[in-house]
Every structure is written in structure tokens, then in C-alpha cells.
Amino acid sequence: MVVVGSTRLSLRTFSLTVQKVLSADGSIRVCGATAVFVVSAYAEETLDELARNQQSWLTDLSRRTAIDNSWTFVPETRASLTITLELPPGVAVGESSIAASAIAGTAIVIVELTEVAALTWMNALQQGAGSTLPGVFRVSATTPRFTTQGFGLEPRRLDTPVGVLLAARGPADIRVIDPQQTVSGRVVVMGSALVGTTTLTIRPNQGGSPVSAALGPGGGDLVLSVTSATPQSVTMGWTAEVGFTPPGWPVVPTTGSLDAARGWNTILKPEAWCVSYLLFPVAVDGVGRPQAANAQEIRVQGILSYSAPYISGGHLTSAFNLPIATPLNVLLPRYPDQPFGQPVLNVIATRNGFSGMASKTLGPDDVVLAILIHPNGQPEVRSSTDPWPENAATGHLLGALGQLS
Numbered sequence: 001m002v003v004v005g006s007t008r009l010s011l012r013t014f015s016l017t018v019q020k021v022l023s024a025d026g027s028i029r030v031c032g033a034t035a036v037f038v039v040s041a042y043a044e045e046t047l048d049e050l051a052r053n054q055q056s057w058l059t060d061l062s063r064r065t066a067i068d069n070s071w072t073f074v075p076e077t078r079a080s081l082t083i084t085l086e087l088p089p090g091v092a093v094g095e096s097s098i099a100a101s102a103i104a105g106t107a108i109v110i111v112e113l114t115e116v117a118a119l120t121w122m123n124a125l126q127q128g129a130g131s132t133l134p135g136v137f138r139v140s141a142t143t144p145r146f147t148t149q150g151f152g153l154e155p156r157r158l159d160t161p162v163g164v165l166l167a168a169r170g171p172a173d174i175r176v177i178d179p180q181q182t183v184s185g186r187v188v189v190m191g192s193a194l195v196g197t198t199t200l201t202i203r204p205n206q207g208g209s210p211v212s213a214a215l216g217p218g219g220g221d222l223v224l225s226v227t228s229a230t231p232q233s234v235t236m237g238w239t240a241e242v243g244f245t246p247p248g249w250p251v252v253p254t255t256g257s258l259d260a261a262r263g264w265n266t267i268l269k270p271e272a273w274c275v276s277y278l279l280f281p282v283a284v285d286g287v288g289r290p291q292a293a294n295a296q297e298i299r300v301q302g303i304l305s306y307s308a309p310y311i312s313g314g315h316l317t318s319a320f321n322l323p324i325a326t327p328l329n330v331l332l333p334r335y336p337d338q339p340f341g342q343p344v345l346n347v348i349a350t351r352n353g354f355s356g357m358a359s360k361t362l363g364p365d366d367v368v369l370a371i372l373i374h375p376n377g378q379p380e381v382r383s384s385t386d387p388w389p390e391n392a393a394t395g396h397l398l399g400a401l402g403q404l405s
Helices: 048-063 113-128 392-403
Strands: 002-004 009-024 028-040 073-075 079-086 098-101 106-113 134-148 150-156 175-178 182-190 197-203 210-217 219-227 234-246 253-257 265-268 275-284 298-307 315-321 330-332 340-352 352-361 368-373 378-384
Touching: 009 113, 009 182, 009 219, 009 352, 028 113, 028 182, 079 098, 098 265, 106 113, 106 182, 106 265, 106 275, 113 175, 182 197, 182 234, 182 253, 219 234, 234 265, 253 265, 275 298, 275 340, 298 330, 298 368, 315 330, 340 368, 340 378, 352 378
Parallel strands: 002 073, 009 175, 182 265, 275 368
Antiparallel strands: 009 028, 028 106, 079 134, 098 106, 134 150, 182 219, 197 210, 197 234, 234 253, 275 330, 298 315, 298 340, 340 352, 368 378
């Protein structure tokens, strides 16, 4: 098995909204712009590109090793995703707005550009010279590693210049707002494989009609521009209904408002209404120390039961396999402004012909769980909030898992 991963960010979508104003002398000038990036810490190749890459990897491996086997390529698991955007002085008006999804490995970055920077970026994109734009995304992540010495985390740097991401972008990514006392509000919805459809509506209090859109799993944005003699008095209320893909999950409604005081851009992150449980099954020896084990000799299954008043029927059950020494994220819905329900994790394990079962009622902070599989097949579920065992290796395991959440 070969673990593969990208070494820099990839760009999913990009837009530049340029704002123009009418000057006192009657001329029209650019007064600023809003740049919206949607980036991913994972590769964005097509299936054909992946097939070509895999053939190239196989050719390279055949030169490096005498092993004559069918290689399996799996994506590298990444967590603790942190992204910042560094721009030269005079480019941005204030700090960038950034919302990152550790589950999906994506981030939405919104940056307001100064008048000079807006002109520079617009001209560069119009001329197909996006690669010349300065700035860099600083990106850090971690990936889990399990060896005979135990569990650990390896850092990953995916720093990516702005110009690399915008090299293939051009005039089609530019939108210009005419100078008619116009204000534009934008709601950006972060994409997620957990979301089926997001129904989004923006309603202004004056100067225009409501607009609506139905966005798919990839997310997207909805923009409304209105004209008013008093732009400071304009407000835009927005509503959204998010339908998740897992069976039995509730449709989640949410609302908000855009105005001059709160800002004209907002990011909607459906995954914020999910609780992620990180489960890590690991074989241990007779005294509880992590050890390497033959994955063919160990079978681990989990059943996560969840009760909450906002669940249709009041109850959800999710069953899954837990590959040994491999972190797994399991998700549950958390309805906004409602108390969280009661989750219970049951684990069934088999090792060396022996079987066992364990159960743990999860508290609100029990989101990182090590599942220790003992030689007699008995599983032991430990949370990062539990008192650590005396064994230092197991304590290190739980501590490292906590950094992944």
C-alpha cells in the first residue's frame, strides 16, 4: 500500500468582484474588490488524470523495488488544517475571512482588496497574467503515522503562492459592479460531501427583489446587488435550509443578516452543525502498550447510537468497520440552538480467535477515542478526557489523537 498526497493547495473556485464608483468630477473609477478563493488540501485531478498518475507511480515503483505485487494507492489522511493568507502591505483592507473544514480538507478565503490592488488584480486576470500576483497561502496540517514504536503525527506544509493558484484564471472570473450607489451582499456556502442540497434566499429591505438558489454538495455562493440612494440603510436578510445526505439526519434551517455594520459577506459552513468523533483502533500487548499486529487477524466493528428530540423517530444508528491502526471520523448532526443528544458507542472486536465487546456513553467532550484491542480480543474504549493509564505509550497515543481533532 502506498500513501499519496498533494504537496500544495489546489484551487476549486475563484471569483473577483470589482466595485466601481462615480467620482465628484463625473468619472468612473474602481474603488476596491472582493476576492473569493475556495481551496483544497487534496488533489483535484480528474479520473483520467489519476489513472495516468497511477501508471507513472507504478513505473517508478518498479524501478525502486523488486517486489512484484499489485500496489494499492490510498489518499493521505490529513487533519488539523490551518490556513492563513499573507499579502504584501497595501493589498488587503483588514484581515481575510477564512473558514476551514478539517473534515473535507477545504477552506473558503474572502479578502477585500484596496483600490490599487483591485486594479492590479483585475488587469492581471484580464491579461492572463494571474501568475504574477504576489502573496502566499501558509498551510499546515498533520497526518497520522503508526509504526512499531507507536502512534505519532507528522507535520505537513502545503504553502502555495497566490500566483500558482491563479495562473490559469482569466477574465471569466471577474464581475464588475456598476457605479450606481450599489451594494452587493454575498452568502458563500462551503461544500461538503455530507450535504445534498442547500436552499438559499437573500431578501433586501429595499432596492431589489429576493434571489434564491439551490446549491449542491459542492457549495457555491449567492450574490444580490441592490441600488439605493442611501446605501447605509440597506439590509439583506438571508435564510438557508441544509439537507444532509446521511439517512435520518434533520433538515437544518438557519438565518442571518448582511448590512454595512456587519459586512456584506458571510460564510455558511454546514459541517459546523456536525460533531466529529475521531476513532483510532490499535492493538496492544498484555500490559496495554501499542504494538504492530497483522490486520488480517483483527476485526473491529463499531455501532454509534444517538438519541435527540430533533431526529425523526428520535433515534439514529450508524454501524461501521474500524480498520486497525487507521483513524476514522464518524459524524453526528447537532441542531443549532438545541441541546445535544446522547451518543453511545459499542465496539465488537476479534483478535487471535478471541472476541469481546465494550460500550461507552459519550460525554460532550469525548470526541477523540482510542480503542485498545487486547490480545484476548477484549476492546477497551478510552477518551482523551479519561484519566490516562500509567503506561506512557498509551498516554502518548491519546495525546496525539487529541491533536488530530
